[in-house]
Amino acid sequence: MAAEDETQTTAKSAEDRKAASALASLDADESAGTNNVDHDAVSKAMKALGGASKGAAGTGSSTKNVKVDPADVALLVEELELPKPKATELLKSHEGDAVKAMRAYIAA
Incomplete structure (x- = not known):
């Protein structure tokens, strides 16, 4: 206390x-x-x-207007075993960068 x-x-x-x-x-x-x-x-x-x-590990960027590549979403779904909406959200929170998103997910 x-x-x-x-x-x-x-x-x-x-x-x-x-x-x-x-x-x-x-x-x-x-x-x-x-x-x-x-x-x-x-x-x-x-x-x-x-x-x-x-977001997951934080970039501070807005997730609303970030376009993500469907191939990157598929990559995160396959490699990190995430559902598509979660993979998309993770990518958007990391400016669409799959490498940053994967590193942040693993580090979290």
Whole structure:
């Protein structure tokens, strides 16, 4: 609990305090053995930390307007045993670069 107090006092903005609080509540839930996780709070906390909003390993690019080669999707489906939507999302989050996407997936 001392870590929670330290985190909250060192947080500089309200958003940082919210993120720290969400992460602290995750730790409390995990130690209690419950699976009731506020996914929105987790997403916001990860975004504040620079994690989840960037995809699997993070490039920070938008996934909406990235064109991916169907051959690259097929490659990821075959080699990483991913479903097509997940492979497409992974490629989009890495600017359509199959090598970056595969390295990020393996490193995660």
